[in-house]
Each structure stands twice: as C-alpha cells, then as structure tokens.
Amino acid sequence: MQGSQFRLEHGKKVRLANMDPNETGSLHDREEAEPNIERLKERLEGLQNMLYAEKKQSVLFVIQGMDCSGKDGVVKRALGGLHPQGFQVHSFRTPTEEEEAHDFLWRAHRIVPAKGMIGAFIRSYYEDVLITRTHKWISEAEVKKRLKHINRFEKLLESSGVKIVKIFLHISKDFQLAKLRNRLTDETKRWKFDKNDLVERESWSAYEEAYEDVFKQCSTESAPWYVVPANHRWYRDLAVLQIAVEALESMRLAYPVSDPELDQLLEQLQE
16 A cells, blocks of 8 residues: 555545545455554654654644544544654634634644644644535635635745645545444443534535535645545554655654764763
8 A cells, every 4th residue: 555545636626426435455354454554653653753853844634524534533543653742633623712813824823743743633724614615604715815825824834844744534424424323322422422513414515525625726746635535444544654654754854963972971881
C-alpha cells in the first residue's frame, strides 16, 4: 500500500459516490493487516522523536468526515502511539463567543502546532465552508472567498515549516445509519448519540457536494487531501498510518548535530 493512492489531485473533480468506502485493497481482515499496522506505528514513533529533537518543523493532521466516520477513533487508534508530550489534539465544535468575534481562521491559527510538535484537528477550519455552506448560513460568494483564504493560510503555515496532512474518512450512508443505531442500543455508547446527527444526515448529499468542492479547490501539491475508505476501521487505521509515515518521511527529518562538548563528557565517563 502507498499513501499516494488516496491522494487527490489539485483542481480535479471528485465524486465521492464513485469511491468505495468498503475498499480494503488486497487485504481481507484486521489480522492480515496487523503486522503492517504495528510496523508503521513503530516507524511513526521514531519519526516523531526526530521531529521533536530537531525542533525546526511541525505537522498538522486535519481529520474530517461525516458523523460516525471515526474521526476520534483514528486519532486514538492510528495516532495513539505518539508520545503525548509532542502530540496535541484539538476538536472543533460550535465557535465560542470570543471565536465568533474574530475572523474564521483565528481559532485555528492560535493552536497550530509549534516547531517539533504534531497536532491533530478533529474537524477544523474547513467546517466554516462545509456546515455553513450546507445550511446556507453564508453566501456562495463568501464560500469562494473563504476557500481562497484557506489556501493562503495553508501556504503561510507551509512557509513557516508546518507540514499539513488533510484526511477525509469516507464512509457510506448505510454504515452511518448502523453506527447511529448501535449508539442507541448500546448503553455504553448511548452518551455519544446526538439528535442533531439525524438532522445533519438529511443533508448527506449537500455535504458530499460541499466536500467535493473543497477537494477540488484546496487539494494542493504541498497540502493535498487524502480520501480514506473508512467502513472497515482496521483498513482506515492502516491507510492513515501509511499516509502519516510517508508525510513525515518526506520532511527529511534528522537529529541535531552532536555538541562536541558531549563527546568530551562521554570520553570522561568511559575513563
């Protein structure tokens, strides 16, 4: 598997309805995928260590998807092996009064990971052109303006040493329904159920169209979008890990050059 197989080209029209959320490549089950999952987790942890030691660059994972697509789960399972000292997770919910008093990118910019850090946004600044567009809270002219601002914002982050990895977890509408039913029938998961999920479900097609436009306008060479089949959680985790590892490997990370004084101290300790 290569992460590039999930990567979207800039400016290319995407039809989510034509992409299979049940895809598992040549693999058949979690047991078959587990060795690769563990290998990639170990590799990702090593890359994080170099990133943290180098302190010259940072990584931002943008995790988007329909309700029940497993955004929290992918952070917990695929990225859960990252050391918490160098990993920060932020969940984007309804803007606070303070956030609404600023431009729509303000709340995102102030929590972008610092050099040496890895950050994950569960939902993100893209919500301001997804839910707002779907429910017609902003005009189409404003949507186009915000998409341009997002591209400029990501260019700014890139020039500051931030590697942006944008992942859309692709599930089917039937899969979502099964998950919603499970939340209602399982007492340990009922707390996750939100009546608003049923309201948002009615706008499934509108959300797909909004996402497809986001992919076309904002999947760039340096900050591409990846569409990951997510009906099978184990394949989702494997794909996200592959994408994450390839992204960090492309950053040419290296440990800092050793201080000569440390070599002298080592010699003293060996005497």
